[in-house]
Amino acid sequence: MASKVEDFLTAEDESQIIEAIRVAEKNTSGEIRVHLESTCINPETGDAMDAFDRAAMVFDFLHMDNTKQSNGVLIYVAVEDRTLVILGDSGINDVVAPDFWESTKDTIITHFKSGNTKQGLVDGILKAGLQLKKHFPYQKGDQNELPDTISIG
Numbered sequence: 166m167a168s169k170v171e172d173f174l175t176a177e178d179e180s181q182i183i184e185a186i187r188v189a190e191k192n193t194s195g196e197i198r199v200h201l202e203s204t205c206i207n208p209e210t211g212d213a214m215d216a217f218d219r220a221a222m223v224f225d226f227l228h229m230d231n232t233k234q235s236n237g238v239l240i241y242v243a244v245e246d247r248t249l250v251i252l253g254d255s256g257i258n259d260v261v262a263p264d265f266w267e268s269t270k271d272t273i274i275t276h277f278k279s280g281n282t283k284q285g286l287v288d289g290i291l292k293a294g295l296q297l298k299k300h301f302p303y304q305k306g307d308q309n310e311l312p313d314t315i316s317i318g
Contacts, residue, residue: 181283188291188294193236194307195236195294206219220241250270251293257297260300273286
C-alpha cells in the first residue's frame, strides 16, 4: 500500500516543483528546499512533535543553515498531519516583512484546500524566490549550495 506521502504528488508534479525551485533560485544566492513526510515524529524517540520543532530539526538535518548568507528556506509538509511550516534562516528572516512567511503559507494552503498541492507548492516557492532575489540577488560566482530535489522523510 502506498503511503500518503507517495500519493501526495505525482512524478510530474515533483518535476514541476523542482523546476520551480530552479527558477526561484536562478536569480538569487538563496536556497529553497521542500521536505515531505507523513507525520511530525521525532525519529530518535518515535514521539509526536510540534510541527515547528520538527521542521527546525529537518532544517538542521538538511544543512539548510550552512548557506553563506544564511538565506535558506524550508517548506516542510507533514502530509498525514495536514501541517505546513515555512522556515527561513536568519539572513532571510531579518529582511522579509514580519508576516511574509504566514502570507506565503496562506497562499500554499489555499491551493491545498482546493486539491491542487502542486500549484500551492509552486506558488509558495516562487513567492519565496522573489524575496530571495530582492534581498540576495545573484552575484557572479554564486553556486547552488543545496540540492533542488524534494526530500522525503
